[in-house]
Amino acid sequence: MDRLLSLWQGSGLYNLSPGQAAMIGVGLLLLFLAINKKFEPLLLVPIGFGGILANIPEAGLALSAAEQAVHLGSAALLERFAEVLGVTLDPAAGIESWRHALGDALHAGSAPQALRAADDLAVGAGFNDGMLYSFYSVAIASGVAPLVIFMGVGAMTDFGPLLANPRTLFLGAAAQFGIFATLLGAVGMTTLGWMDFSLEQAAAIGIIGGADGPTSIYVSSLLAPELLGAIAVASYSYMALVPLIQPPIMRALTTARERRIVMTQLRPVSRLEKILFPLVLLLLVVLFLPDAAPLLGMFCFGNLMRESGVVERLSDTAQNALINITTIFLGLSVGSKLQADKFLALETLGILGLGVVAFGIGTACGVLMAKLMNGVSRMPINPLIGSAGVSAVPMAARVSNKVGLDYNPQNFLLMHAMGPNVAGVIGSAVAAGVMIKYLG
Amino acid sequence: MDDQQLLNEGLGLMGFGMGFVFVFLTLLVIATTLMSRAVTRWAPAPVADEAPSRRPPAADDDGELMAVIAAAVHRHRRRHRR
Numbered sequence: 001m002d003r004l005l006s007l008w009q010g011s012g013l014y015n016l017s018p019g020q021a022a023m024i025g026v027g028l029l030l031l032f033l034a035i036n037k038k039f040e041p042l043l044l045v046p047i048g049f050g051g052i053l054a055n056i057p058e059a060g061l062a063l064s065a066a067e068q069a070v071h072l073g074s075a076a077l078l079e080r081f082a083e084v085l086g087v088t089l090d091p092a093a094g095i096e097s098w099r100h101a102l103g104d105a106l107h108a109g110s111a112p113q114a115l116r117a118a119d120d121l122a123v124g125a126g127f128n129d130g131m132l133y134s135f136y137s138v139a140i141a142s143g144v145a146p147l148v149i150f151m152g153v154g155a156m157t158d159f160g161p162l163l164a165n166p167r168t169l170f171l172g173a174a175a176q177f178g179i180f181a182t183l184l185g186a187v188g189m190t191t192l193g194w195m196d197f198s199l200e201q202a203a204a205i206g207i208i209g210g211a212d213g214p215t216s217i218y219v220s221s222l223l224a225p226e227l228l229g230a231i232a233v234a235s236y237s238y239m240a241l242v243p244l245i246q247p248p249i250m251r252a253l254t255t256a257r258e259r260r261i262v263m264t265q266l267r268p269v270s271r272l273e274k275i276l277f278p279l280v281l282l283l284l285v286v287l288f289l290p291d292a293a294p295l296l297g298m299f300c301f302g303n304l305m306r307e308s309g310v311v312e313r314l315s316d317t318a319q320n321a322l323i324n325i326t327t328i329f330l331g332l333s334v335g336s337k338l339q340a341d342k343f344l345a346l347e348t349l350g351i352l353g354l355g356v357v358a359f360g361i362g363t364a365c366g367v368l369m370a371k372l373m374n375g376v377s378r379m380p381i382n383p384l385i386g387s388a389g390v391s392a393v394p395m396a397a398r399v400s401n402k403v404g405l406d407y408n409p410q411n412f413l414l415m416h417a418m419g420p421n422v423a424g425v426i427g428s429a430v431a432a433g434v435m436i437k438y439l440g
Numbered sequence: 441m442d443d444q445q446l447l448n449e450g451l452g453l454m455g456f457g458m459g460f461v462f463v464f465l466t467l468l469v470i471a472t473t474l475m476s477r478a479v480t481r482w483a484p485a486p487v488a489d490e491a492p493s494r495r496p497p498a499a500d501d502d503g504e505l506m507a508v509i510a511a512a513v514h515r516h517r518r519r520h521r522r
Contacts, residue, residue, distance in 0.1 A: 166473050176458070273475065431461050
């Protein structure tokens, strides 16, 4: 009978907390959106599945060794933890509240040396880091996975349309206003007392407006790792929703005549220009913004591999095999941040809300900038390509093309929109560099 | 941090950040334009060499072809509208 009881007490059903059940539901919802609705399936499938894995009760896949030891260890071990972390345990309170107090001490308010000592203690007692926790430390905490993905994106990007019409870079710059407006929104919500975001957290939330998954993961891993799960989920979900969010804004801000503007054919761009461009960009980063060097450096490197034409095999690996492998681990690691006690908070709702606003403002600013440029320049510019200034390559450019075709079936804007689109990638990486410089 | 101070910091970061993004991309526009000009001026090699020999006839052909296609499309549309 005793054994039956211990089996029951070790089961998932006995230990499942309502929060974990809710998060498993969220994981299933992400899988449903990815599989049935085709929302960014490449990322939402691993994220959703990782989220389910992270919330399996008692398995502790997303916990560090110390967290697991505090959760599962014996009373004697807990007392040693209390000593190391400098927590006083109330002997009358019972073991469950001890676990709680020690868990809180691990999450916040302990000195780095104390945390390291606690980790050593846990490993000494035979506990190991959970699988997802290890993935997270290797892939995201180190910053590697987003940067490798950025290299792959660089290797996939053709800067031809941008080089043919470099002024579209301004559209990519204007759309980054979404990032900073959202930052201000998050700060404003804190001032009003609705939420409690620090400036670092507000900056990490703002980057969602850059519509660039790897950039937002990179920035939040540096500035606000505790919000990473919510930020990554918001970022990728809204990227999937670009075709729904953008067109109404684009229609509202332009007249039917502007939407019919036909743009002049892009000039051909020579191979030498394409080879030199990543080097020029890198030079500017070196001179003016070394903080964006990790992101833009990898991006330029990937692009140079593509355009140089002499390392076909490396370029092919960066675009396909390597980016796919990295995506798997990145997705699972983001999923590990979907733990109930961290994700189910009012802040998450705030982040999801601010994310939509960020996208909307970025789109609107891009369109308005394109209208302005159309007004002052001799070359006609269709304002619809402005919305592609938010990154989200190539989805945002396709949206511009589609809306353009609705009003003039002969007007193919895709190549024209690719210019601002890749400019948006550069713009959001620059904005990320500024944030890291200012707050890091 | 005080609320007011936080808001000021936020505003400062917004102004600084947006300004820097624009300055950086403006520099990139200038650098790219200069680079493109330099390339077309000093190293126009393959494109310029082939252009004179190939393009003029191709353009003529295209014009004729476009006219034929346009006429065909026009006729097709008229026939199907009725």
